[in-house]
Amino acid sequence: MWVIHPFPGGLLEITGKDRVPFLHNILSHDIKGLPTGQGRPVCLLNRQGQIRFGGFLHAGETAHWLELPGGQAPAVQAMLEPYVISESVAFQDRSSDLQAIPLLGEGTDTLLQKICSIPAPLQQHLQGAAPTGDPVRWIIRWHWNELAGFVLWVDAGQTESVRKNLLQRGAEAAGPERFHALRIAAGVPWAPQELNETVLLNELETEKEPLPERSWVSYNKGCFIGQEIVARIHWRTQPPRKLTRFILSGEKAPETPAPLMEKGTVVGQLTSAARLEETGQIVGLGLLKTGCASTRMEVQTAAGTIQAERTGP
Missing domain, CATH: 2.40.30.110 (Aminomethyltransferase beta-barrel domains)
Known part of the structure; x- marks a missing residue:
């Protein structure tokens, strides 16, 4: 198993009492039906069904967390803010005060239990997130084809000590090149390579009936930006x-x-x-x-x- 550092990813925190209907109305997946502790891949589309951004959204009790490819959090925040009219929704880029440490590969559950307890919801779902204590603030489970493991979001000042702890317990150090090799082999799209405005959302859907945790869209949730094009391609033709x-x-x-x-x-x-x-x-x-x-x-x-x-x- 590998500890990836530095990780090419960022984190946008979304709070406010109206965040669920707000996100549900503009993003490609069913956010109202996303239980606390679980996650989904999501996209914001333009009206032609092309991808403005893609990431992994996780539901918490008091906030939703949007994992994004590195450096994208400020740009994504700028994309989302114009859609807020009167809703109580706020955004905060947490990429500087929290840093990610992915732990990927076989045996990650066993190793992670040695440094902190894995919350029960993460033991039950393919994609999910749960808060923990200091210094690991959030644990997010990843499971996408062959790419499986966890992402630990850690207080920025504690990143190196947590990483060394994992290495001392048997993990292998790796850089972003290893992460990209693993995600390419598993067929996981990333920005800007596969998640950009030249790509239709339907072009990411590689299974006829994927699990919700591995699908970028809900075809049953109702309207969202670009939904008409996405639904027409899905039901009447092919991408x-x-x-x-x-x-x-x-x-x-x-x-x-x-x-x-x-x-x-x-x-x-x-x-x-x-x-x-x-x-x-x-x-x-x-x-x-x-x-x-x-x-x-x-x-x-x-x-x-x-x-x-x-x-x-």
Whole structure:
């Protein structure tokens, strides 16, 4: 298992008595139906159904916590604030006073119990969050395909001591490169690579009936920004592309984005690539045109052409 430091993520705290209906009305998932202690991936869309931001929203008793790719919290706060009219809703970027320590891989439950108790809700759900004591303020469970573990949000001044404690108990130190390799291998989109305004929300949905914890949208919640386009694509047609995982040839990850080619024709875009140390393979994540039946294609890079083999959604 690995302790990721520094972690390329931030945290936006949302408080106020109207926060649940406010978030429910503008975000892609069912927030009114999100129980305390559980989490969901969510997006804010534009009216064309494209992604303005994506993150993981967790429900607490007195606040909701929005985990975001690093550095995005101020920009996301600026996106959300104009939608507040008379509602009692407040935002606070907690990325400076709380820092994240992801603990990922097999055996994380056992190791984490040695430094703090895992609240009961986190033992029952694939995605969830719960408050704890000092210095670990919040524990958030992640479970997305093969990417599983916890994110500890720790008082900024205590980050190094908590990290050393985990390392002394058997975890392995790793940097953001390892995190990106793990999330690419698991098919987890990240910003700005896969979460940006060139991507339709439907292009992230890789399962016909995903669990709510792994779906970016609720098709039954009613209206939200971009809902008409998202629903039309879901019920009547297909998205133009689908998020897809690849294994790439070569010993070094190519720079991205890069076009995916089949017999000289562009069939998609490779958006992320990294070397997975466990296997030595170069793993990739990209958006492949719907209907492309080929399992093998080429990637055009500045250094030349490499091979890409599709391994799954």
